[in-house]
Amino acid sequence: MLKKCLFPVAGYGTRFLPATKAMPKEMLPLVNKPLVQYGVEEAIQAGLTEIGFVTGRGKRAIEDHFDTSFELEHQIAGTGKEHYLDSVRSVISEASFSYTRQGEMRGLGDAILQGQRLIGDEAFAVVLADDLCLNDGDGVLAQMVQLYNQFRCSIVAVDEVPKDQIHKFGVIAGNEIKPGLFQVTDMVEKPAAEDAPSNMAIIGRYILTPDIFDIIRETPPGKNGEVQITDALLAQARKGCVLAYRFKGRRFDCGSVDGFIEATNFVYENIYLSEGEGQK
Numbered sequence: 348m349l350k351k352c353l354f355p356v357a358g359y360g361t362r363f364l365p366a367t368k369a370m371p372k373e374m375l376p377l378v379n380k381p382l383v384q385y386g387v388e389e390a391i392q393a394g395l396t397e398i399g400f401v402t403g404r405g406k407r408a409i410e411d412h413f414d415t416s417f418e419l420e421h422q423i424a425g426t427g428k429e430h431y432l433d434s435v436r437s438v439i440s441e442a443s444f445s446y447t448r449q450g451e452m453r454g455l456g457d458a459i460l461q462g463q464r465l466i467g468d469e470a471f472a473v474v475l476a477d478d479l480c481l482n483d484g485d486g487v488l489a490q491m492v493q494l495y496n497q498f499r500c501s502i503v504a505v506d507e508v509p510k511d512q513i514h515k516f517g518v519i520a521g522n523e524i525k526p527g528l529f530q531v532t533d534m535v536e537k538p539a540a541e542d543a544p545s546n547m548a549i550i551g552r553y554i555l556t557p558d559i560f561d562i563i564r565e566t567p568p569g570k571n572g573e574v575q576i577t578d579a580l581l582a583q584a585r586k587g588c589v590l591a592y593r594f595k596g597r598r599f600d601c602g603s604v605d606g607f608i609e610a611t612n613f614v615y616e617n618i619y620l621s622e623g624e625g626q627k
């Protein structure tokens with residue numbers, strides 16, 4: 348049974364400076380809820396209730412967010428404002444939260460390796476909170492957990508992206524074993540458009556089997572001199588099996604200003620207003 352989900356959140360969020368100078372980029376709000384809470388809610392919906400964060404300097408607001416604020420609770424108890432805390436209260440009661448730090452920024456592969464202290468020797472999920480994934484039915488992680496229960500190997504979420512965007516992603520090649528599910532044969536981190544093995548980009552949702560930790564340890568720095576999870580996954584695919592899953596749902600790149608604004612508008616119109624929040 349999968350129950351752990353890792354959130355690498357040590358990145359600086361330079362594209363959102365100066366907003367992210369003293370505040371973690373994961374705490375930027377999409378309307379009234381911080382980005383990271385959407386990812387945690389998606390994990391909980393998938394039954395992943397042991398949440399681990401790989402943090403860095405300046406990320407304490409994330410810990411405070413997923414903790415009870417007695418002062419605030421006391422102030423608003425019994426007032427008409429209490430419902431504003433409903434969503435974060437239920438997240439706090441349904442999940443547990445642990446933290447470890449990535450001392451040096453050595454890439455996503457290294458960040459995941461630092462998470463081994465929180466994960467131990469079991470399969471786990473990884474969420475990159477910058478990628479907001481929304482779906483009416485099961486969220487992307489819930490879809491991936493179902494696949495993991497069937498196939499018992501590492502799985503990455505993929506999405507088709509236009510050629511001029513492909514250099515921003517890890518890109519896979521694979522054999523389609525059933526509609527939307529591929530056995531990975533190749534994986535390249537942020538290739539030039541002409542070198543990309545396909546138009547299928549890795550999105551920030553992974554399920555990883557624990558042998559990935561030893562593979563990461565043996566993975567030399569790759570693109571941009573960083574230890575890349577994409578390279579470790581290719582090694583894992585060559586030894587055994589890695590699947591790529593074209594998920595159902597919509598993805599927003601909240602790591603870019605344009606994607607963040609698009610997501611904000613979408614959440615405002617399709618979630619916030621429809622929940623009647625606008626009238627309260």
Ligand code: G1P
Pocket residue numbers: 455475478515516517518536537548549550551575576577602
């Ligand atoms: C990371 C991964 C990349 C993946 C992307 C998804 O890159 O290294 O393979 O496609 O997340 O968002 P980053 O965007 O952190 O540079």
